[in-house]
Structure formats: C-alpha cells, structure tokens
Amino acid sequence: MKLTLKIWRQKNAQTKGNMQTYPIDGIEGDMSFLEMLDVLNTQLIDKGEEPVVFDHDCREGICGTCSLQINGEPHGPDRLITTCQLHMRKFNDGDTIVIEPFRAKAFPVIKDLMVDRSSFERIQQAGGYISVNTSGNTIDANAIPIEKEHADESFNAAACIGCGACVAACKNASAMLFTAAKVSQFALLPQGQVEASRRVLNMVEQMDKEGFGNCTNTGACEIECPKGISLENIARMNREYLSASLKG
Amino acid sequence: MSILNSKVPSGPLSEKWTKHKNDINLVNPANKRNIDVIVVGTGLAGGSAAATLAELGYNVKTFCYQDSPRRAHSIAAQGGINAAKNYQGDGDSTYRLFYDTIKGGDYRSREENVYRLAEVSANIIDQCVAQGVPFAREYGGLLDNRSFGGVLVSRTFYAKGQTGQQLLLGAYSAMNRQINRGKIKSYTRHEMLDLVIVDGKARGIIARDMVTGELERHSAHAVVIATGGYGNVFYLSTNAMGSNVTASWKIHKRGAFFANPCYTQIHPTCIPVSGDHQSKLTLMSESLRNDGRIWVPKKQEDAEAIQQGKLKPVDLAEEDRDYYLERRYPSFGNLVPRDVASRAAKERCDAGFGVNKTGEAVFLDFAAAIMRYGKEVAAVEHIENPSEEKIRELGEKVIETKYGNLFQMYEKIVDENPYKTPMMIYPAVHYTMGGVWVDYNLETTIPGCYCAGEANYSDHGANRLGASALMQGLADGYFVLPYTIGDYLADDIRTGPISTDLPEFAEAEKNIQEQLDKLINNEGSKSVDHFHKRLGKIMWNKVGMSRNEKGLKEAISEIRELREAFWKDVRVPGDYNEVNPELEKAMRVADFLELGELFAIDALHRNESCGGHFREEYQTEEGEALRDDENFMYTAAWEFKGDPGKAVLHKEELNYENIEVKTRSYK
Ligand SMILES: Cc1cc2nc3c(=O)[nH]c(=O)nc-3n(C[C@H](O)[C@H](O)[C@H](O)COP(=O)(O)OP(=O)(O)OC[C@H]3O[C@@H](n4cnc5c(N)ncnc54)[C@H](O)[C@@H]3O)c2cc1C
Ligand code: SF4
Ligand code: FES
DSSP: OOEEEEEEEOSSTTSOOEEEEEEEOOOOTTSBHHHHHHHHHHHHHHTTOOOOOOOOSSSSSSSOOOOOEETTEETOSSSSOOGGGOBGGGSOTTOEEEEEOOOOTTSOEEETTEEOOHHHHHHHHTTOSOOOOTTSOSOOGGGSOOOHHHHHHHHHHHTOOOOOHHHHHOTTOOOHHHHHHHHHHHHTSGGGSTTHHHHHHHHHHHHHHTTOOOOOOOOHHHHHOTTOOOTHHHHHHHHHHHHHHHHO | OOSOOOOOOOSOGGGHHHHHHHHSOOOOHHHHTTOEEEEEOOSHHHHHHHHHHHHHTOEEEEEOSSSSGGGSGGGGOOSOEEOOOOTTOSSOOHHHHHHHHHHHTTSOSOHHHHHHHHHHHHHHHHHHHHHTOOOOBOTTSSBOOBOOTTOSSOOEEOSTTOHHHHHHHHHHHHHHHHHHTTSEEEEOSEEEEEEEEETTEEEEEEEEETTTOOEEEEEOSEEEEOOOOOGGGGSSSSSOTTOOSHHHHHHHHTTOOEEOTTOEEEEEEEOOOOOTTOOOOOBOOGGGGGTOEEEEESSHHHHHHHHTTSSOGGGSOGGGEEOHHHHHOTTTGGGSOHHHHHHHHHHHHHTTOOOSTTSOOEEEEOHHHHHHHHHHHHHHTTOSSOOHHHHHHHHHHHHHHHHHHHHHHHHHHHOSOTTTSOEEEEEEEEEEOOEEOOOTTSBOSSTTEEEOGGGBOOSSTTSOOTTOHHHHHHIIIIIIHHHHHHHHHGGGTTTOOOOTTSHHHHHHHHHHHHHHHHHHTOOOSBOHHHHHHHHHHHHHHHSSSSBOHHHHHHHHHHHHHHHHHHHHHBOOOSOSSSOOHHHHHHHHHHHHHHHHHHHHHHHHHOOSOBTTBOBTTSBOTTSOBOOOHHHHOEEEEEEOOSSGGGOEEEEEEOOOSSSOOOOOOOO
C-alpha cells in the first residue's frame, strides 16, 4: 500500500504546530496503525529527521495510552477499538490519512501527537475511590453478595480505559462520559454507597475546574468510545448529582 | 558458606509469617511522618505498596514512565488472580495453593515465601471486593471462579478478560485516596535511571522528567523497586512497549544481586507473528484453555494443505486431528502448565505440523465447547429438540460472555472470526520469573532497597502458574512489604530528611548525564530498534524455548559484539532536554544488551532442565525436562563486577522440609 500521511507536528507546548505531509510506501494490511507509524519513524531517523512523537504502551487496547485523531475520528474509522488495535487493512492503496492529536483545552499538546491528560488524573483523585484501608482487615468477600446484573454493569463502567476519546469526539470537549463511567462503577455497588454523594459532587466539581465543556447530549462520545461505555452512565451520574445536591 | 542471608524466620512453616510480624520492629505513627519512601513503579506491586505505605503514615513518592499510574502493564493481565478461598468447596486450601505453586515452579522457589503468599492470598480478594473491584459473579450474587493450568481446583477469580485492569484500578483508586490526602506525590512520565547509595544504604534515585528532559534528584529513607519484568529483552513479547529492565539493572550494577535471569516464561497461547514489522505480541489468556482444545493435523500432508490455504481446519475430520496435549497428558490435558504446553507446541511445529503460513502456529478450537454450552443452555431454557444451528447460537453466546473481549481482540488482529474457525496460537515470551534477589523481607542485597512484584525473583521458581503474578504483586504490595520495611525504617526515625546535595547524588547524576550525552552526540547510522530487534533474534533463537551449550556460547559472544556495535553506531535523533522517545528507548536497550549476556550466562551454567529453562542436553527419552536436584537445587544470584561477563555466582541452597520433591508429572 502507498499512502499519503498528513501529520500534526509541534515542537513543544510553547510553539505553534502545523500539518506536514509524508508519503509512505510498502505498508501491509496486517500492520497495525502504530506499526505503520513505526515504519515512518524508522525512515525519518534514517534520513536524519526527527521522528513523530505519539503516545502508546500496551499496544493491545487496554492501557489507554494511545490516542490520535485519524481522519477526524478519535482512534480512527473502526468501532470499539483503540488506535493501537486499528489495522491498515481498513485503508486502501492511495489513501490520504490525516493524523492529529486529541484536541481539547484540557488536553494541551506536549509534542506532535502527544497530549497532556493529567486533568483526568485529578478528576479521579477528587473522589474516584472507596475510602477503605488496604490493610486487609475487612470482611469476607462473599459476605457482600451483589446481584450479578449490578456487578456486570459496574464492570462495564469500570472498563473505561481513560483514553480521552470521548472528550476528543465531543464538539464541546466535555468529559462527562469519562467522569460518569467512574462515578457509575461505584454507584452500582453497595460498597460505594456510603460516600456516593460526596464522590459525585467532588468529581464533577473537579471536572468543571479542569476546563472541560458542558454536555449537550450529542452522543458523539458513546459512538467513538473504544470500550463501548454507554450514555446511560451519564444519565446515572446526573441522577446521582441531583440527589446529592438536594441533600446539600 | 553463602553470603546470602534469606532471613527466613524460625518456627513451623505455617506460623512463620505471623510470628515474624509479631517480632519485627514497628515505627510509631508520629515518627512515620518523618520518613520518606520512594516507590518506583505503580503496577499492582508498586501501586498497592504505595497506597498501604501512605495509609500507614509514611510520605510516599511514586514514579512511573506512563502518563498515569493506572497505565502500568498490570493493566493488561487478562485471565485472573488465584486465591485459596475454597469457595467452590473443591478441596482447596493454603497448603494446596502452596504445594501447586512450588510444584509448578519445578522446585526452584523458596518454600517460606511461597507459603506466605498462599497464606495471604485469600485476604487479597476480601480487600479488592471492599475497594469495589467488580469481579465476575454467579447468579446467586457470590463470586465466580475458573480453573487455570497446572492445578486441579477452581481458585481463580476474574473480571471477564480484564482482571488486571480491574485490580490495577483498585490499587490506583487506593493511591488516589492517598494522593488526595497529600500522602502520596505521584510523578508520572518520570523514568528512574539510577539508584543513589549513601553510606551503604539506598537513599534516593535519579529520575528523568520525560517531558522537560531534566534529570532530578529524589531522596528518601528507603527505595522500593516495583518496575515489572524484563521480557522485552526478546524485543517481541507480550509486555508493553515501554516495559524495561532499567531500574532493576541499575540497582544490580549498584550492588543488588540478580537471581535466575534465565527463568523466563514462554506463554503457549499468543497470536502468532505476522511479519517483520511486528512490534509486540498479543496474549490470548490461558483461561481459554478451560474451553479451547489444542490440536494440529495428524498427517503431515493435511498440515501442508492447511499451511497453503488449500484446506480449511473446520473441514478436517475429527479422526485426522491430533489433540496432542490430551494425548500426551491425559490427566491435565489442555490445562498442563505453560512451559509444558509451549514446548509441546514447538515440538509439533518443528516436526512440520504447524498450521499457518510459516508453520509456526497450532489451533485452539472452541467448536466442542460451543456445542456443549449450547446444549446446556437449551436444556435449562427447556428448548425442545433444538436445531444444531440453535445450539451453536446459544453456545456462542456463552462463549461470548466468558471471553468476548479476547475473541474481539483476536478478530481485530487476525481478521478471522474465532467463533467460526479455530484460533491460531503460538508461544511467546510473557513473564520473567527471574529478577532481583530478595530475602524474606523483600529486601535486596542493598540495605534499604526493596523489590516487589515481577521485578523480584521470589515465589515462582522456574515456572509461574497462571493467575499467580497478580496474586504475588498484590500480596507483596498490600500485605508484605509495608510491614517488613518498617523493621528497617525503625532505625531511621531520627535521621531527618536526606539532602540531595550530597556528593553521592551529584556523582550518580553526572554518570547518567554522560550516558545521555554520549547517546545524543553519537552520530551513528542505525536506529535503536535496529539493535533491539537484533538482540531479540539472538535471544529467541539461542536463549529461547530450548537452549543448548553451543547456542548459548554463541549468544554470549554475539551479544557482546552487538553491545559494542550499539555504542559505536546507534543514532539517537533530537536532544535530551525535550520529549525524546528514541533517547528513552536507547537507555533501555543499553541495559537490555547487558542483561542479555548475564541471561545467557545463567542459562549456560544451569546444566539441567527445569520449568521454563529447557536445555536440550537434559531431557528424558520422551522429551520431558530432566532436573538435576543434586547439583542445581539452588537459586543462582549474580553479583555485578564491572561487566556482565564477570558476574560472580552466589548460591542460595533450597531446602524443602514441608513438601516432598518429586519429578513433575502432569500425565
Ligand atoms: C498480557 C499479559 C497478561 C497477563 N495475565 C495475567 C493473569 O491473567 N494473571 C496473572 O496473575 N498474571 C498475568 N500476567 C502477569 C502480570 O500481569 C504481571 O506479572 C504483573 O502485573 C506485574 O506487575 P508489577 O506491578 O510487578 O509490574 P507492572 O505492572 O509492569 O508495573 C511496572 C511499573 O513500573 C514502572 N516503571 C518501569 N520502569 C521504570 C523506570 N525505569 N522508572 C520509573 N518507572 C518505571 C512502570 O511505569 C509501571 O508503573 C500477565 C502479563 C501480561 C503481559
Ligand atoms: S469513556 Fe470511553 S472514550 Fe472516554 S476515556 Fe473512557 S474509554 Fe476512553
Ligand atoms: S497502547 Fe495501550 S491502549 Fe493503545
């Protein structure tokens, strides 16, 4: 496959970036998208040019490190996968592929395609936990039976990998889907009830502080989310938030 | 007499840990506030250790190279975590888990550590459930279990195929709670590049801020290394791209002994290599062997036809298939331990029965399980005379709920539907049992420097059983290290903060700066990956699934040559005072090039086959591993002497007082 890549290059957070064009040849369908970028980078290094910087680690769709806006879509054209799981067989010979970083005020660019998602960290630090000591002095695990449906739904929410695609997909750059997934995981479990009010208030407050936009229910986040996190979580968080606010 | 002191407490095996906890020094809560601890690594081991240490009152600094602690490679663990809960009432117990782990490790681990691991395992599950980890449950609301290789009970807890993710998010949430309280300071995108020793004690680290490129000095009263395994010395492995040996190797060069580097686990069920561009290998969880049957064609001509795409596996008649694990190991069948399953796959492929283009793959087939489950569901739902179609449909749903994400992962990578045609799998480097030598307290041979999780060598001997690494990481981090480290720190209550202006910090920083300068200014002609791939090839071909004296000797000299070539000819673009992934890789590969040599030396010196270490010269007539307990029942702990080739061997003899040492048999 022969392709034309248009890639966002930006030296660091202080300088302005721009799109640059790189023709590339010899790409095979079995390569992953990031392996395609590896090929490009090897060629750039061999030519004495600077390779393109992008975030990645596990390369199997679970760590949430990789990102990339590919032809305008976070994690590219395929559904329910991350960029590192995208394979080149989804593209055709002669295609032009536009590759940009995730764009959001709360995700400033660090270099090229790498962005700073520490705003997500701070949202989780604000309350994404159950305040239980880790000494192991707790009750037997089976002393808290949990309905399978609830456990499974909690799991589905907890499957969020914190990649930020929901933010990048949203025209308002809202982090509602991410925050809602975190809130829901605990809200669905009996262990999470005790601190439920405080948790949702603190996490939402932090989310607002970080400069994420408002949710206007466009649903783009759910479509682009690689882990299929459902909009129902947002509805659940709104309910939790409302009842917590009423409690005051 | 060995200079290694394992510091195993006296008394009967089952009472040692309790007794030890009662005997060790404690630090009072007020004094803990004056003590700083550095934890490098935020996977299950580091994350859980950091959370508990902070909760106990110490001031903790954590470091990870990813942009979030939650992205440590523990996140990728799929299948599950063991614990001797005996919820299934199938005869499990602390002793049985201990026994299985020692036997699975081929009698090459320290009895007392393993017993402790089994002892605290049950508590891990309680702890995680309290934290809100959403484990799989049965309809009755209680926790579900599955089986893993090498054991005859169901003791594995899981969360679909994402157990590591859920456990790590649990540890991460515990960390977040402490970050919010100001007890943990989390440094992300920071890579530890050296250990600082003051007056013989570990007192800090040199870390590089991977965004600004700046070198930073961080001091503490003790340093915990929990930086994971070194499987990436093979270039291709199931580890993350950034997984590395640097922290472990740097402390080794500063005096920590490195134990059993050659004990590596090659996992039997991974997606086969598809081409030269391959950057990593993807695991298909061992839990799949609960339901998948492994086979190759019986006849060579059928194998060839399949290789050439002329014959479809589903069209091959039952009697023409060789379910070789069921044939060779009737009592454990498809659930033999990993080392046994991997070698058996290699044996069939080497004999010409492989099933993909390159002949390096075997089938993992779910057709029988789909039909079995389908019939079960049809019966439960009272569907009369269900058609085969219907049964298959019902069965596929069951398989989907159990392994949906793995099947999806497979389909995305291979572009084939594993519900309809058997998966193709092949062994790949997965886990390193070897690692930094530690005593019973998880302390290395450097006072004040501790090591936890996959980075240390303890517990798994020469082969790790499935679902036991997560257990070990959390046992080390939540329940062992936070207490044993107190014994050491009790002497430090009056020390006060350690200054980073000490000459030892300056010296360490200068060393690293010189290395970075050298790499940046090298003006070589080849990329870092070029050297890493070559190292990987040497390791896989000569120090991989089976090894022999000649190959190992060649490997040692080839790695030395490659190391020289690397320093002469590597090209690292960019600068050190900026984001520079090539520079990060170069620093890691430099360390892999040294570790690789020690790895091969260790494999060469161990004239026996045990667990993941298979020496062709030492096998039975049937091709099974042949241990030599008389001469090799010890842990090989290597001391660095200026060059990996000059490493000095120290032996920790292994004594089994509570278990009868047998030839491992899964027949
Ligand atoms: C694909 C896969 C599936 C697995 N499935 C299972 C399973 O089902 N059950 C099971 O029991 N085990 C499984 N394992 C094994 C298990 O996941 C690991 O052994 C375990 O999670 C390792 O945990 P850890 O905390 O020791 O290290 P890791 O989770 O690897 O964490 C390492 C940490 O160290 C940091 N780090 C590394 N180097 C540096 C440095 N120089 N400076 C600063 N920070 C550094 C990293 O940022 C990271 O935070 C699996 C492994 C893999 C690869
Ligand atoms: S909700 Fe989905 S898109 Fe958003 S961070 Fe989580 S996994 Fe990524
Ligand atoms: S690199 Fe881990 S999810 Fe893509």
